[in-house]
Amino acid sequence: MLSAGLAFVAEGSGVAIGMALFYLFRIKNQRLIGMLFGSTSGLMIAMVCFNMLPEAFSIKNDLFVFIGIAIGVGFGLSLGQVTEFLNTKLHISGGKNMQAGLALLIGIAIHGIPEGFALGSFSNAPRETLMNFALIICLHSIPEAIALAISFKQAQATKGFLIAVPMVLGGIMSIGAVLGYLLSQVSTAFIAVSLGMAAGIILYVVCEELLPESRHIWNGRMTTLATILGIILGMLLVTSH
Structure with missing residues (x-):
């Protein structure tokens, strides 16, 4: 299935690129990471x-879209609790840096499922739309991977472990893509619900996690400017097809 393969490649390559950039160029500039x-x-x-x-x-099923958005936001509200639960229940060894890195890894993996779900929901959309969203997922994974690499480098993680991280995260996102694809194939109403759910989850994650994290990393005007430029670039990607 195209969406599952794209999910694996987009997430896996984005994580691999981010970790490689950190190790090759030693990216530590907080302003750049925040941007x-x-x-x-x-x-x-x-x-x-x-x-x-x-x-x-x-699709002309507006009610189902709003229902999907509400479900997606509700699922987003539970993401933090799920991550916190896993972090407290898993007894991780390897020091504080390894614990921090694995906690972040769990969070990224959980967030990867709804992003994959969104990609799978686009299976009925034009291929250009699917490719554009896969590109955004790839770009979005790069700064997250840099944050992961910082903790794992300090924890002196092995090369084998670092190589496995992109494949694991890519595989988890593929699972989300399969779920999104299956739900969107049931009927047009389920397509509307699926797209609404994906939109609600992503908007919640962006507003609750990504934007505050960008300000936490670098609370400056360049971070705001980068967000605005990202919106403009996204608009250009959407309207270019």
Whole structure:
């Protein structure tokens, strides 16, 4: 299935690129990392507002779209609790740096499922839309991978472990893509619900996690500017096809 393969490649390559950039160029500039988080947040907002939601409303089942959005936001509200639960229940060894890195890894993996779900929901959309969203997922994964690499480098993680991280995250996102694809194939009403759910989850994650994280990393005007530029770039990607 195309969407599952794209999910694996997009997430896996984005994580691999981010970790490679950190180890090759020793990226530690907080301003740059904050701008990366801000710009990819802007890209995701543009994709949801100018592509995903218009695609959902074009099905003419507006009520189901709003139901999907409500379900997606509700699922987003539970993401933090799930992550916290896993972090407290898993007894991880390897020191504080390894614990921090694995906690972040769990969070990224959980967030990867709804992003994959969104990609799978686009299976009935034009291929250009699918490719654009996969590109955004790839770009969005780069700053997250840099944050992962910082903790794992300090924890002196092995090369084998680092190589496995992109494949694991890519595989988890593929599972989300399969779920999104299956639900969207049931009926047009389920397509509307699926796209609404994906939009609600992504908007919640961006507003609750990514944008605050970008400001936490670098609370400056360049982060805001990067977010605005990300939205504009996302609009250009959507309207260019």
